[in-house]
Amino acid sequence: MLLFLVQIFAVALIIAAIWIRVKGFEHVIVHQRWIFVCLFLLPVSVVYDIFFYIRNWIVFQLSSAPKQHDKRVKDIQRQVREWQADGCKQLMCTARPGWMTVSLRVGKYKKTHRNIKVHLVDILEVNTKRKIVRVEPMATMGQITATLNPLGWTLPVLPELDDLTVGGLIMGVGIETSSHQHGLFQHTCVSFELVLADGSCVKCSKEENSDLFFAVPWSHGTLGFLVSAEIKIIPAYKFVKVEYIPAHSFDEIVRVFGEKVTEKPGHEFVECLMYSENKAVVMTANQTASAEPEKVNSIGNFWKPWFFKHAESYLGTKGGFEYIPLRHYYHRHTKSIFWELQDIIPFGNHPLFRYLCGWMVPPKISLLKLTQGETVRELYEKHHVIQDMLVPLSCLGESLKCFHQQLKLYPLWLCPMVLSNVPGMVHPSGDEDEMFVDIGAYGEPKQPGFVAKSTTRVIEEFVRSVNGFQMLYADCYMTRDEFRQMFDHGLYDKLRSKLDCEKAFPEVYDKICKAARH
Numbered sequence: 001m002l003l004f005l006v007q008i009f010a011v012a013l014i015i016a017a018i019w020i021r022v023k024g025f026e027h028v029i030v031h032q033r034w035i036f037v038c039l040f041l042l043p044v045s046v047v048y049d050i051f052f053y054i055r056n057w058i059v060f061q062l063s064s065a066p067k068q069h070d071k072r073v074k075d076i077q078r079q080v081r082e083w084q085a086d087g088c089k090q091l092m093c094t095a096r097p098g099w100m101t102v103s104l105r106v107g108k109y110k111k112t113h114r115n116i117k118v119h120l121v122d123i124l125e126v127n128t129k130r131k132i133v134r135v136e137p138m139a140t141m142g143q144i145t146a147t148l149n150p151l152g153w154t155l156p157v158l159p160e161l162d163d164l165t166v167g168g169l170i171m172g173v174g175i176e177t178s179s180h181q182h183g184l185f186q187h188t189c190v191s192f193e194l195v196l197a198d199g200s201c202v203k204c205s206k207e208e209n210s211d212l213f214f215a216v217p218w219s220h221g222t223l224g225f226l227v228s229a230e231i232k233i234i235p236a237y238k239f240v241k242v243e244y245i246p247a248h249s250f251d252e253i254v255r256v257f258g259e260k261v262t263e264k265p266g267h268e269f270v271e272c273l274m275y276s277e278n279k280a281v282v283m284t285a286n287q288t289a290s291a292e293p294e295k296v297n298s299i300g301n302f303w304k305p306w307f308f309k310h311a312e313s314y315l316g317t318k319g320g321f322e323y324i325p326l327r328h329y330y331h332r333h334t335k336s337i338f339w340e341l342q343d344i345i346p347f348g349n350h351p352l353f354r355y356l357c358g359w360m361v362p363p364k365i366s367l368l369k370l371t372q373g374e375t376v377r378e379l380y381e382k383h384h385v386i387q388d389m390l391v392p393l394s395c396l397g398e399s400l401k402c403f404h405q406q407l408k409l410y411p412l413w414l415c416p417m418v419l420s421n422v423p424g425m426v427h428p429s430g431d432e433d434e435m436f437v438d439i440g441a442y443g444e445p446k447q448p449g450f451v452a453k454s455t456t457r458v459i460e461e462f463v464r465s466v467n468g469f470q471m472l473y474a475d476c477y478m479t480r481d482e483f484r485q486m487f488d489h490g491l492y493d494k495l496r497s498k499l500d501c502e503k504a505f506p507e508v509y510d511k512i513c514k515a516a517r518h
Helices: 001-023 025-030 033-062 065-085 141-151 166-171 211-215 252-263 307-317 326-330 351-360 365-370 372-382 393-406 450-465 479-487 490-498 506-512
Strands: 091-094 114-115 123-127 132-135 189-195 201-205 225-234 239-247 270-276 279-290 320-325 385-392 412-421 433-442
Touching: 033 351, 033 365, 065 114, 065 123, 065 189, 065 225, 123 141, 132 141, 166 225, 189 211, 201 211, 211 490, 239 252, 239 307, 239 326, 252 270, 252 279, 252 393, 252 412, 252 433, 270 307, 279 307, 279 351, 320 326, 372 450, 385 393, 385 450, 393 412, 393 433, 393 450, 450 479, 479 506
Parallel strands: 091 114
Antiparallel strands: 123 132, 132 225, 189 201, 189 225, 239 279, 239 320, 270 279, 270 412, 385 433, 412 433
């Protein structure tokens, strides 16, 4: 009964939100968006999380997910074969609405492609002997940590934000502060299971169908429908000991960050938050089974300050350390959506708001997208940047100067990663593994004369010049030739031809380029 009432409440709020949009209260939604977010989206987000948590707990306890998985896969195969029987008239894509993804944009192609229903949201198996977890593609990072951590296990690379899905992190890209040790999310995967354009279901790994295994990452669902993945797991400990190292000049930032990334013996986690061209906090962290009680900071509690603001407080000190509970550390940027929430709820980090309403934060990104309307979307395109660029560590200094000259946008997130020399769309230009850095830019640039398209194209050109890569969840303004210059299509094109994908799926570029998105 309680669950039914909660669902009714959620539906009522969504209807109210749609009504406001239909009535045309654009001024309120654009200029005072926090009113809409606080009154409607935050409560709806809480209701959604409660419902989904209860549903996942029941499924996991009953162990029904593995039993249902084969049935769901066969239904996907049935839909693909029906598409074949209809004459393959349209290209295929998943039926998942574009607003439900974490990506800022909503894909136009959903309206013209054959939509295949893929509802695969469960954790199928935790195998501690093989040290793997087998999951469906729509399982989220929050769902996985909530399952694994109490069992004493975790993922080697666990990307930030609870709502990121396994499928998005494999078909797109996933990175976290442990990536300098383990690589991207894709590099921690043992095998994939896909439904191909001919309706067959195949498994691929380094040993079995290896070409397909290496071609799947970054392919954005253009080689087949991902239906499950096996991912490595490693032991988890109760706390993470975090050391904060302030830096007060550009050269010091580049030097200290580079030293911590390459330091031997290495740290489990390394990141840097740049608050200006000459101010940053470099952080190193390692798991530990115990902690000094007076040094424990449960930063994930709703009344706690946003993590990026907490880290910034170390700029006025000589540095220090503390212990953060493991799951709190993994999702330390979730409450504030890194620092995006401060543009939506400017007073969101105020102690009064945190204590009264912090338990509802953050709003679901999918609901923010669903209710933003064309006016807000156009404003975001003109005045807002959400980009991640992967550049070689050796080019970090000149890369940061490029970002500063073009954007003047802070904070910047620096996250190191080792890029393995394996086949696929993304690999080092040389024959050996190479250390890269993800430069994450999120927010409103302060550079006078900023124009989204021309500025982004300048940054894209620079990243190509240093043999770097652009994460493809945000706007891409490259031409097709420029895109092929950045990403190695050799193996991808081979698999597209071999698996007869040309008539079944669009190319990656046709899904991620600006023309394919709102």
